[in-house]
Amino acid sequence: MSGLTTVNIIGLAGLRTAQSGMTATSNNVAGAAVEGFHRREVHPMITSPTSDPLLQGGSVVVDSVVRSFSALITQQYLTNNSKLKQAENLTSSSAIVDKMVLDEAEGLTKVLNGFFTAASDLSADPASATARTAFATSSRETADRIRNLAETIDETRKQAYLEMERVVGVANEKALALSRVNQLIQSSQAFGKPLPAPDLLDERDRIAAEIAGLVGADVRISDKGEGMIRFGGLSFVDGTQAFQIEVMRDTSGKPTGVLRVTQSQLKDSIVFGSAKGGTDALGEFGGLSRYVEGASDWLGRLDRLVVGDPDKGIAGLMTATSPAQGNSWVDKRGEPVESMFEVSPSDIPGEKALSVRSTMESGLSIPWASESDESEPPHESIGIQIVAQRTAVLQSWSDWVTSVSSDISDWRAEEASYGAVDTALNEKRQQIAGVDLDEEATNLLRFQQLYQASSSVMQAAMKMFDVLIGATTSR
Amino acid sequence: MRTPISTRFNDSLTAIQRHARQVADEQTRLSGGTRLLRASDSPMAIGRAVDLRTSSAHLDALKRLQDTADSRMSESEQAMADAAQVLDEFHQLWAQTQNGALGGAQLQALTLQAKSLQEELKQILTRADSRGYRLFDATELDVVIGGASNGVGPVTINTVGGVGGLRVLNPTLEEGWEKDQSLDEAVELIVSSEDSLVQKLVDTLSEGKRMELEDFYFLEASRAMIHERIYLGANQARLERARVRVENVQIATKTSLSEEVDTDYSKSTMEVQKAKALMEAAQTISAQIGTMNLFQKLG
Numbered sequence: 001m002s003g004l005t006t007v008n009i010i011g012l013a014g015l016r017t018a019q020s021g022m023t024a025t026s027n028n029v030a031g032a033a034v035e036g037f038h039r040r041e042v043h044p045m046i047t048s049p050t051s052d053p054l055l056q057g058g059s060v061v062v063d064s065v066v067r068s069f070s071a072l073i074t075q076q077y078l079t080n081n082s083k084l085k086q087a088e089n090l091t092s093s094s095a096i097v098d099k100m101v102l103d104e105a106e107g108l109t110k111v112l113n114g115f116f117t118a119a120s121d122l123s124a125d126p127a128s129a130t131a132r133t134a135f136a137t138s139s140r141e142t143a144d145r146i147r148n149l150a151e152t153i154d155e156t157r158k159q160a161y162l163e164m165e166r167v168v169g170v171a172n173e174k175a176l177a178l179s180r181v182n183q184l185i186q187s188s189q190a191f192g193k194p195l196p197a198p199d200l201l202d203e204r205d206r207i208a209a210e211i212a213g214l215v216g217a218d219v220r221i222s223d224k225g226e227g228m229i230r231f232g233g234l235s236f237v238d239g240t241q242a243f244q245i246e247v248m249r250d251t252s253g254k255p256t257g258v259l260r261v262t263q264s265q266l267k268d269s270i271v272f273g274s275a276k277g278g279t280d281a282l283g284e285f286g287g288l289s290r291y292v293e294g295a296s297d298w299l300g301r302l303d304r305l306v307v308g309d310p311d312k313g314i315a316g317l318m319t320a321t322s323p324a325q326g327n328s329w330v331d332k333r334g335e336p337v338e339s340m341f342e343v344s345p346s347d348i349p350g351e352k353a354l355s356v357r358s359t360m361e362s363g364l365s366i367p368w369a370s371e372s373d374e375s376e377p378p379h380e381s382i383g384i385q386i387v388a389q390r391t392a393v394l395q396s397w398s399d400w401v402t403s404v405s406s407d408i409s410d411w412r413a414e415e416a417s418y419g420a421v422d423t424a425l426n427e428k429r430q431q432i433a434g435v436d437l438d439e440e441a442t443n444l445l446r447f448q449q450l451y452q453a454s455s456s457v458m459q460a461a462m463k464m465f466d467v468l469i470g471a472t473t474s475r
Numbered sequence: 476m477r478t479p480i481s482t483r484f485n486d487s488l489t490a491i492q493r494h495a496r497q498v499a500d501e502q503t504r505l506s507g508g509t510r511l512l513r514a515s516d517s518p519m520a521i522g523r524a525v526d527l528r529t530s531s532a533h534l535d536a537l538k539r540l541q542d543t544a545d546s547r548m549s550e551s552e553q554a555m556a557d558a559a560q561v562l563d564e565f566h567q568l569w570a571q572t573q574n575g576a577l578g579g580a581q582l583q584a585l586t587l588q589a590k591s592l593q594e595e596l597k598q599i600l601t602r603a604d605s606r607g608y609r610l611f612d613a614t615e616l617d618v619v620i621g622g623a624s625n626g627v628g629p630v631t632i633n634t635v636g637g638v639g640g641l642r643v644l645n646p647t648l649e650e651g652w653e654k655d656q657s658l659d660e661a662v663e664l665i666v667s668s669e670d671s672l673v674q675k676l677v678d679t680l681s682e683g684k685r686m687e688l689e690d691f692y693f694l695e696a697s698r699a700m701i702h703e704r705i706y707l708g709a710n711q712a713r714l715e716r717a718r719v720r721v722e723n724v725q726i727a728t729k730t731s732l733s734e735e736v737d738t739d740y741s742k743s744t745m746e747v748q749k750a751k752a753l754m755e756a757a758q759t760i761s762a763q764i765g766t767m768n769l770f771q772k773l774g
Binding site: 094101113121125391399412423426437438440 | 477478479480482485511515516517518519521522524525528529532533535537540543544607608616617618619622623624625628629631768770773
């Protein structure tokens with residue numbers, strides 16, 4: 001009877017293996033469209049159904065159900081993905097400026113040229129009230145348009161600052177979530193289980209990938225299977241402990257692109273170190289941080305468009321068309337000439353462009369009209385002098401447009417490059433962890449056949465048993 | 476190689492999105508007429524477009540200045556011609572008075588003609604153009620007609636005449652009088668001051684006398700005005716050459732700008748057709764992905 005029992009055991013083991021296989025297959029099919037799902041593989045093992053070494057035949061049992069996972073490719077994918085997220089954030093943050101520069105390359109060019117054309121018309125007809133009004137109006141429009149351009153860039157920079165705070169807030173929440181998952185992973189091992197549940201590991205990888213996408217930290221897996229997040233050597237999530245990150249601010253209270261890692265649960269917040277956005281911290285935060293730097297640079301260059309840079313031979317609208325604040329010119333008649341624009345004396349990059357204004361309220365307030373006799377028109381010589389500065393000022397503007405466009409174009413190229421690598425790495429990752437329905441259908445057939453075969457074995461054993469019982473009772 | 480279902484979906488979705496974006500971009504190009512949709516599409520083209528727009532605006536401004544100069548110079552030239560003619564008529568009148576057959580009464584009768592010529596000369600010399608600028612204003616109304624671009628300084632021409640040559644009619648009008656005297660004061664000295672030959676002729680005739688002159692001063696003054704006119708004519712020729720140059724450069728600039736920023740309609744139309752065909756193909760493939768697996772085939 002022991003032989004028949006063994007056959008039954010073999011059949012039952014086969015049935016259980018087939019059931020496990022079908023469960024894994026159905027899980028795979030159900031998880032095919034789930035973000036972060038890794039395919040489960042059933043690893044069967046042929047074993048002896050009894051401990052009797054003389055017994056022939058073998059039994060199939062499930063050795064393990066494992067996640068299809070490549071640590072190397074996942075690591076490569078996450079590293080590249082955080083760079084892609086950074087580049088995507090750069091381009092999305094700059095989308096408004098990208099479109100605006102295209103419009104302003106036509107619009108502000110027209111306004112600047114309109115200003116010089118108005119000066120040109122005035123030089124030919126200095127007594128004309130229409131020409132003087134047109135010049136004063138175009139001067140105000142020019143200053144307003146430059147200020148609006150600077151304000152829009154400044155606004156996108158402020159948006160980036162706000163976005164930084166949001167990203168950091170979400171990253172802190174995710175860090176806490178990851179530390180809780182790590183705790184569950186630890187706990188699951190405490191009960192002597194060989195491996196944590198695949199669903200738990202999927203959740204760990206999904207959260208870790210999200211953190212990497214947000215702040216571009218390194219993701220490592222500990223020997224115990226816990227997700228570890230680091231900025232270089234600085235821990236953000238270490239086992240069951242989650243630290244907090246916050247955006248550092250400068251002396252004026254303005255956010256900087258540097259992250260500070262702290263332990264806020266302690267009574268007094270302890271700072272463990274900092275990570276610079278775009279260098280140590282990539283991901284969305286790195287992109288926002290780099291955008292803020294880029295926007296500040298553009299504003300600084302707009303300042304040079306307004307006031308020029310004599311050291312570098314750059315002509316500025318203000319200094320090229322009227323004397324700088326505190327200085328004075330004289331016209332051909334010896335009449336003093338005053339500045340027609342005013343800016344903030346601040347040296348903070350962008351402040352000049354953000355504060356530029358025209359002092360000409362009307363055609364009567366042209367500062368270089370004769371001071372000794374208000375009824376006398378301005379001399380045409382100053383108009384001619386302004387006309388001569390058109391190319392120099394417009395060249396500065398053209399340089400600004402080209403350099404801003406180049407920056408955004410570089411960022412778009414960066415995004416395309418990381419995007420191509422991301423696609424390739426994701427494909428590789430999916431080849432390992434993704435669900436192929438053809439393969440699952442084949443596995444299902446295989447397990448069905450195993451189930452049927454095991455069932456047949458048990459039926460054969462039952463028949464043998466019936467024959468034996470029949471033979472015994474017929475006597 | 477395993478091809479997971481997600482990869483197939485992602486690939487077809489990416490293809491649809493890419494082609495849809497391309498169709499949208501090309502349609503924007505066709506409807507907007509501009510090749511560039513974002514500044515980052517071509518930073519060099521954007522920079523060149525700014526430069527070309529500046530050149531175009533500069534040429535437009537020059538053209539307007541040239542029109543102003545041309546109009547003012549035409550009026551100046553007419554005024555000079557009129558002044559030269561009046562001075563010539565003065566010379567003829569003076570020559571007529573030198574006829575010994577004319578008696579005192581006959582000379583007195585010529586006073587009226589001399590006075591009307593004097594008034595006409597005064598009006599011509601103080602004449603203003605359509606914008607109110609004196610055509611003989613000694614402050615020289617310069618107008619830019621060229622240059623002022625790419626490091627070349629503004630090229631200006633004087634658009635009005637001068638009365639300096641008429642000093643022959645009154646030597647008390649000093650050279651460089653423009654610094655201290657207005658045009659009205661200068662005209663007063665030339666036409667109606669005590670030392671003016673014009674005034675002296677009128678006064679002498681009204682007394683029925685004959686004015687003696689050492690030289691043909693009125694003829695000389697008329698010739699001085701003709702010389703001014705010749706000088707202005709040379710400037711007009713120079714202006715005309717500048718105008719032709721500006722027009723030629725303007726055509727070339729507008730053509731270059733169009734090449735930089737305008738849509739190539741035939742190319743964009745073809746691109747729309749191509750992208751639409753590819754997008755339809757991607758949509759068809761995407762629709763079939765759900766049925767392209769063994770589960771479906773097994774029923």
